[in-house]
Amino acid sequence: MNSTKNTFLGLLIVFFCSNFCFAKIWTPRIISDNMVLQQQSTVTIWGWTTEAAETITVKGSWNDNEVTTRAYQGSWSVKLSTPSAGGPFTLTISGHETINFDNIMIGEVWIASGQSNMEWTPNMGLDNADEEIQNADYPNIRFFTVPKFVSDVPVEDTYGEWVSSSPKTMQNFSSVGYFFGRKLHKDLSIPIGIISSNWGGTPIEVWMARNLIENDKELNDAKVYLEGSAGAPKTLGTLYNGMIYPLAKFKIAGVIWYQGESNRVNAKSYYKSFPMLIRSWRALWEEDFPFLYAQIAPYTYVRDTQDLKAALIRDAQLTTLKSVENTGMAVTNDIGNLDDIHPRNKQEVGHRLALWALAKTYGIKGIPFSGPVYKSMEINKNKIVVHFEYAEHGLRKKGKELNEFYIAGVDEKFYPAKAKIDGNTVIVSSSKVKNPIAVRFAFYDKALPNLYNSHDLPASAFRTDNFDD
Numbered sequence: 373m374n375s376t377k378n379t380f381l382g383l384l385i386v387f388f389c390s391n392f393c394f395a396k397i398w399t400p401r402i403i404s405d406n407m408v409l410q411q412q413s414t415v416t417i418w419g420w421t422t423e424a425a426e427t428i429t430v431k432g433s434w435n436d437n438e439v440t441t442r443a444y445q446g447s448w449s450v451k452l453s454t455p456s457a458g459g460p461f462t463l464t465i466s467g468h469e470t471i472n473f474d475n476i477m478i479g480e481v482w483i484a485s486g487q488s489n490m491e492w493t494p495n496m497g498l499d500n501a502d503e504e505i506q507n508a509d510y511p512n513i514r515f516f517t518v519p520k521f522v523s524d525v526p527v528e529d530t531y532g533e534w535v536s537s538s539p540k541t542m543q544n545f546s547s548v549g550y551f552f553g554r555k556l557h558k559d560l561s562i563p564i565g566i567i568s569s570n571w572g573g574t575p576i577e578v579w580m581a582r583n584l585i586e587n588d589k590e591l592n593d594a595k596v597y598l599e600g601s602a603g604a605p606k607t608l609g610t611l612y613n614g615m616i617y618p619l620a621k622f623k624i625a626g627v628i629w630y631q632g633e634s635n636r637v638n639a640k641s642y643y644k645s646f647p648m649l650i651r652s653w654r655a656l657w658e659e660d661f662p663f664l665y666a667q668i669a670p671y672t673y674v675r676d677t678q679d680l681k682a683a684l685i686r687d688a689q690l691t692t693l694k695s696v697e698n699t700g701m702a703v704t705n706d707i708g709n710l711d712d713i714h715p716r717n718k719q720e721v722g723h724r725l726a727l728w729a730l731a732k733t734y735g736i737k738g739i740p741f742s743g744p745v746y747k748s749m750e751i752n753k754n755k756i757v758v759h760f761e762y763a764e765h766g767l768r769k770k771g772k773e774l775n776e777f778y779i780a781g782v783d784e785k786f787y788p789a790k791a792k793i794d795g796n797t798v799i800v801s802s803s804k805v806k807n808p809i810a811v812r813f814a815f816y817d818k819a820l821p822n823l824y825n826s827h828d829l830p831a832s833a834f835r836t837d838n839f840d841d
Contacts, residue, residue: 397421397467402622406534408514408565410623411457411478418449418621426467433462454478457562479563481624484549486631488572492714494543499716508542513553515545518569522605523614530618551722552628559730569615573604575634580649582609594641626662628725632685633668639684646688647696662733664700664725669708669715673817682817686833700728703743706830710818743829749836755801756808763796765826776814776821781805784839810837
């Protein structure tokens, strides 16, 4: 980690020196040729100049309106209005010299962030990888990859470059990010920009401002349990500073997120840290953008036991869906791999995240976007009837018997239950529980449930209790 940091700092010094010596006026790397700017919005174009109080003029070819500002201590920033999606356009920045950026598209821009399952590229492992790579020629899907960089303080810039999707570029880009962007591009028929900012093995605490953790007793106490994979940073806030903060002025449509496995060690704190991360990023951008995320998949973390740590993460993700507005959750419990923490079906993960965006962010009618989500329960003698959202047209099972339902009485001991679909409800019972009070569904790390709605989207794991496990 220190080596990565020192190398990047060295390169950053060279970069800034070269700009001071030659470029005179410059922008962060996120503003460059081939970028995608958010459509029908006000975007920020910013940068620096060696002339401390220089007058800077910025013009986009989409409307030829010039916007002028005066640098303050070498920093400058302007706001530009963008039209509906289209392009290519140019952007001109003028002062004592002129910079031109070409091949700019206007469309929808999303950040794809998290740990390894979001970072995972086709070259790392993907179902049908060769064909997907070969067919990845989409000039108006653009990628920007934020390099791995830790920092103890917020930084203003990051290396990286915008590139068009092609077999060459796609194979080393986030698979989930690509498939999410491809679905939006095809369904909306507009340019899509995906900014990938990920680091495998990282806990959520490194993606949040340090003071948020330290000022919360529960989260500050929970940080002592943090564990990351070899080489993954665990210091509070360091990736927020180095890989998120530099993007905060760049206008985006929203965020997709795939993370949680590394927080099994302090899973109970995820009920608080995950909503806090969402709200803190929105505060940084000063925008309540949609935040869509993948619920982590089943995996054998501990053999021969029904460990609940990942189940708690999934439950915290479900709870966040219900408690934080403008969020969406793609369930992945049917496309995981108990022997591989990196399941290869990234196509479906990206697709399911895109369904949420198309239906909820872009308002396209008639798109089923969620599998069944627990709504409520009622006790009927020795049975419990479970009600679901997103099951208006009924529920169905894959297989002979509906599985992974458990039921408990006042002793809080759960037993495997018989479960029967009745329209858009499930009736749960067990001969061992005469007076049931709670139901759990797929509530352990390795659970492989088989409940779906009529649109073939899987049900989220859930629990109706708050027992202290």
